[in-house]
Amino acid sequence: MAAGWRAMVVEDEVELAALLASYLERDGFEVTTCHDGTSAVAVAGEVDPDVVVLDLGLPGLDGVEVCRRLRTFSDAYVVMLTARSDEVDTLIGLSVGADDYVTKPFSPRELMARVQAMLRRPRPVGGSDRAGGEDRRRFGPLVVDPVGRDVWLDDEPVALTRTEFDVLAALAERPQQAFSRRQLIERVWGPSWVGDEHLVDVHVGHLRRKLGDDAAEGRFIRTVRGVGYRMGAGG
Structure with missing residues (x-):
């Protein structure tokens, strides 16, 4: 393969x-x-x-x-x-x-x-903003393009690792859903992955730092107590 x-x-x-x-x-x-x-x-x-x-x-x-x-x-x-x-x-x-x-x-x-x-990681392709034929997700000033695997914040590109992008894309694909760590593990690392699920927190921390997102405010990535994470509305 x-x-x-x-x-x-x-x-x-x-x-x-x-x-x-x-x-x-x-x-x-x-x-x-x-x-x-x-x-x-x-x-x-x-x-x-x-x-x-x-x-x-x-x-x-x-x-x-x-x-x-x-x-x-x-x-x-x-x-x-x-x-x-x-x-x-x-x-x-x-x-x-x-x-x-x-x-x-x-x-x-x-x-x-x-x-x-x-x-073999799946590449999400669904998008809510289809203007101009582009599959993109918008969260205020944050734009996630799952097809081109690009991210922009305030019209400036954001450099992410492949895994950071995959975590963000998984959250952005279903912005109303609160994902548990295990659900994100299965979507990004695969259902057979075994290990410390707190690595999800590490990658979310990376994303928040690169997006200038505050964990307490959750402008883009929100912590759902007792569950995990979901995308915020931005602003």
Whole structure:
């Protein structure tokens, strides 16, 4: 299913990196491997990967910093690998733009399932504003275009990662619906995803920051107590 997709594996355990690369290649990816963070950032700029499998505990430039730097020029899906299962490490990784995480030890098949689920994400195409043949959702000064995968605020483009856009598009597709974390997980990460559902909160936090949205006010993304999130009316 991955013919034409490019992947990077950034892992200092050479044997594990080779194993993961073999699974990705078997699934049709063109794979580049790196064993340290500094070279990973440089190589990513050259190969422009679609997916990056990134170890959190790299020597020198760790996975968090690598991810932070990747996000300055790449919207690749990033899956963080961590040997530590506590929530703090996971959320630190996600806070700099990782899309998902897998905790060691893990099955390579589990990782591939996560990667495949990301690449199969549905792209919402319904829209309430169809002027000019365009499928767009408008929330005051915020415009979400699920077809072109563009977002504008006050007529200025907003740069989102792929996962941030997918979360926003899911909310925007049904603005009157309050989505639970699990519902958003199923729409964005897939129904078979297993892990800490609070990663939804992390991505919503990213969106609010980029949209200049206050969590208490909920101008665009509103918190529904005891449920989850829904789109606000804007203004």
